[in-house]
Amino acid sequence: MSDVWVLLEHSDGTTTKVAHQLLTGARAIAAETGGQVVALFIGKGWATAKERIAKFGAAKALVAESDEIGGYVASPQVEITARLIAEKQPWGVLFASVPTGKEVATRVAARNGLGVLADAVNVTVQDGKPVCEYSAFGGSTLVKKTLKQGPYLICVKPNSFVAEESPAEVAEETVDASISEDSKRVVLKERVEKEAGGRPAVESAAIIISGGRGLGEPANFSVIEGLADQLGAAVGASRAAVDAGWYPHSNQVGQTGKTVSPQLYIAVGISGAIQHRAGMQTSKTIVAINKDAEAPIFQMVDFGVVGDLFDVVPKLTEEISKRKGGA
């Protein structure tokens, strides 16, 4: 088969940006495989999801709607996805390369005896097979991999594709949403949410402003938060800043934090150690602000400012605010 499926990431039908990016990427892939883009919806809130994804060109949707599924972790998605793949044999399935997406993909692979590739930053097609690009060894190496046999299971990192609208009529097919007792083994007891900071999450944000030890003290994170809010960006942090207790680990970028590839990454007061670069080197555009012209981060920037962040960042924030107002 030649269809390209996308497992939709959503919360009660509110599909995420990553889901829209994957649908967009799937269109280019499907153009090569000669198939259709098929959205795979599992959970509740299909009506909401349908409206949202129609904008991003899904020709078809497989809909496993059920209220029960949300009470369990990952396994229902695994069971339903594995069952549908076995039955319909698509060309492949794209998953968001985030913890849940990868967990579902790898378990589907193990269950159906398929291969899986994680952390792809781009996917193209050659001779009908996927070519997945990803970065290795702290981002210094570009690796291209393929899977020997389909259906191909591929986890694609957020922001690898840029979401583009292309409205389509979604043909929907209702599929079996029942799950076995085995899929009910991991129960979601309680969801604990910190008060929403109003900023996007680091793992999927299109723009990230990260702060490091150069900020000097925790209160100074407000300097980069101000810039982040002007740009609608997430706030990240280096490990030095996290270890010092200035910012939560959930925002840490790097080898032992999140690996991100936003459209724009601005490193402020971060030296650019290899373990930090490992987490952000695939960013589309990289900007650094650092007072040390010799800082390793400058070796990998598109735009670098050698200067004191306490001078540059507030002025930049104001400048952006002015330009936005004047535009």
Add this chain to the structure above:
Amino acid sequence: MPLNIAVCVKRVPDTAAEKKLDESDKTLDRESVESILNPVDEMAVEEALKLKEANEGEVTIISMGPEAAQAQAIRKALSMGADKAVHLKDDILHGSDAQAVAYALSQVVKKGEYDLVLCGAESTDARTSLVPPALAENLNLPNLNFVKNVEVSDSSVTAHRETDKGHDIVECQRPAVIGVVWGANEPRYPSFKGIMAAKNKPVETLTADDAEIDSSKVGFAGAKSEVLEFGARPAERKKIIVDNSNGDAHVKLADFLQEQKFI
């Protein structure tokens, strides 16, 4: 109630050291670099030791890899306080991908009777985080992944699973496979006594045959993915550097961001 805990650990190249790919087979040339116990696995070991201290029981380290895996990763885990280890070592395992590693580890786990199988949620080298869920799948066990605060009660285990916005409290029955997230705890440093004691702790070495591993499912033969090419990432960065000595760098940066349509 005593807990029988297995912890899967792997050795990874020290990221501070330089890495090389083996040109002949496009795998990481692991002999060329310094290796350490995967840092997240130290946290899995710590979590296991804490569970043992609170509940009694035994902690068994399981590691798959060449000889040096034993010297580095297993020894470190034993010197932290684990009781014994099983080392799966066989040339036919070389080249295994994540699915194959998970399958091979599952065969080793099946030889014991474990209440919990702990893993690091992701390794610092492969970073795929594919192994723990695939291991759970091979064992047909429930999986709590990317978690910390692991607690056991009579027959169940609960933990906090990291989410974008906070955490989910998740629960399942034992036995279960648990992927411990980075930052779950502060791993203890091996004491001198621990390091000495580790030298006498039992390490059982298994071949693929011993673990009843189907050789067609592992190594290069079993790999479902293949490397097409690898190379240095072309430096495609613009590398525009401006100095703020005039105090106007923010204007130039704003121009740049506007050109790139970020403003």
